[in-house]
Amino acid sequence: MHLSRIKIKLTLSILVFFSINTVILAQKTRSFVVQFHLQYGEEVVELETGNYQHQQKELNIEIFKCYLTNFTLQTDNKVVWEESDSYHLLDAEVPNSFVLKFDLPKKLRFSQLHFNLGVDSTTSVSGAMGGDLDPTKGMYWTWNSGYINFKLEGISPLCPTRHNRFQLHLGGYNPPFNALQSISLATCSKDRLAIFIQVDKFLEALDLSQQHSVMIPSEEAVEMARLAAKAFVVE
């Protein structure tokens, strides 16, 4: 009696285990790959070594990093899928960081990809975070609280600064200087999307002889963040 009871229990739990698994497997997923390309016009950006023409002058790019967060897929402005814990640091020094892979339900239909350029205010006030949000990534302000949403540094003779460097650290989560931007792009394939970050488009909108050093949350940073968001385009 006792033994048979144990046997029944065992078979039952094995049965339950397998049926849960088949339910999960039946809902097959597939991946959607988003590949970012850092471009200067038609050229792929090479940190430090690449030379680009900006207002007939040579321009170098030394650092490019930004946070892309809260990815969702939408149809007709309705969210059909959202990534959980959606925080990604794109760092031009780490090529892998430019490829994001999302696992989606197989039958999902969508026409737009949505994400934010920057880290939302709730996350910005929630203390120490790990992974891409770890403060060792060099994207957290120290004297003030909050993440740097977008960091671009380089050299142009137009900048009247030490070593002609421009340093644009765009961030800030507190109104009126909330620099967070939302970006919405049309998707045409169900499998992949190529997004171009046109640094030229962003820099052409600035006057580097005046706008070369932004290090604090401010009106200027918010304005530049708006321009930076416009640099994200699909073909």
Place this chain on the structure above:
Amino acid sequence: MYHRVMKRIPFVLLSFITIFYAFTSVNSLPFQVPENWPEPAYDFTKNPLTKEKVALGRHLFYDPILSRDNTISCSNCHLQYTAFTHVDHDLSHGIEGRIGTRNSPALMNLAWGKTFMWDGAINHLDMQALAPIAHPKEMDESIDNVQKKLAKTIKYPLLFSQAFGDSEITGERILKALSQFQLTLISANSKYDQVMRGDTGVTFSEQEEKGYQLFKSHCNSCHQEPLFTSGEFANNGLPVDTTLNDIGRMQITQNRSDSLKFKIPTLRNIEFSYPYMHDGRFRRLSKVMKHYTEGIQSGPTLADELRKGIPLSPEDQVDLTAFLLTLTDRTFLFNPDFSFPRN
């Protein structure tokens, strides 16, 4: 039969969870809110205290490895016997003797802090340590380099695995451990606390009682009991030191109405946390009394309750000072759990 199995599932699950917890959080430390105190602002669910993490944080707090040339630790500017402030210096002294622009605040009851620094620049205790580590006049180091230096030691990978289950050292873990130690720095056992709790045989003297009444009518709106700060910002009428031109809170909000406002500091352990004010301009409490009675400088952002100054007779000032001395908490100042970790 089926029902019986189903009934047992919660029980089995529960025992699994218990076993799991028994192995992971070996020594959780419940955070004790002192009697009649408000709920802390710190969200402990995101960083639950454990004995091991507090111990790690304590080692980090006392270790000069956090500075560029391994000479300055947090405790250089935050010394236990002076309620974790910088003894004697008006402006804090950092690496290579470089002098900062502000007086280091006393550290206690940080779990109730809503913002940190004199101007509230920092929004969360976890992120505070990044400021002194990176500040060129304090430790002049970067958190990613601290992470690399710690990983090369023999001691820290071990302490991190005791605290976090594996030896990986990350910025998040360093910061959370530092918070944990600082969160344990609770001062709630001064004579004032004992009187309020009704401990047997402890009562205010007549002078202290008079001082307490004066305090409640003139100071409590800002230095609110039981923390002796409301956590808000105010301009208490200090004339601007033109060698520093510190505009306080406005530096962060860039809002004119915040000009010359500073975070209201706690008055607990005030006997030992001299010199006073954000720039350490007053060395004695008698100077503070003089300021509030006759030194208040008017201005557009001056707090309303100070517009007419605070009328305190010389006798009142002595009584009020006697009350402030009841805020000294020797169990806090000499608690061996807070001192340099010997092992």
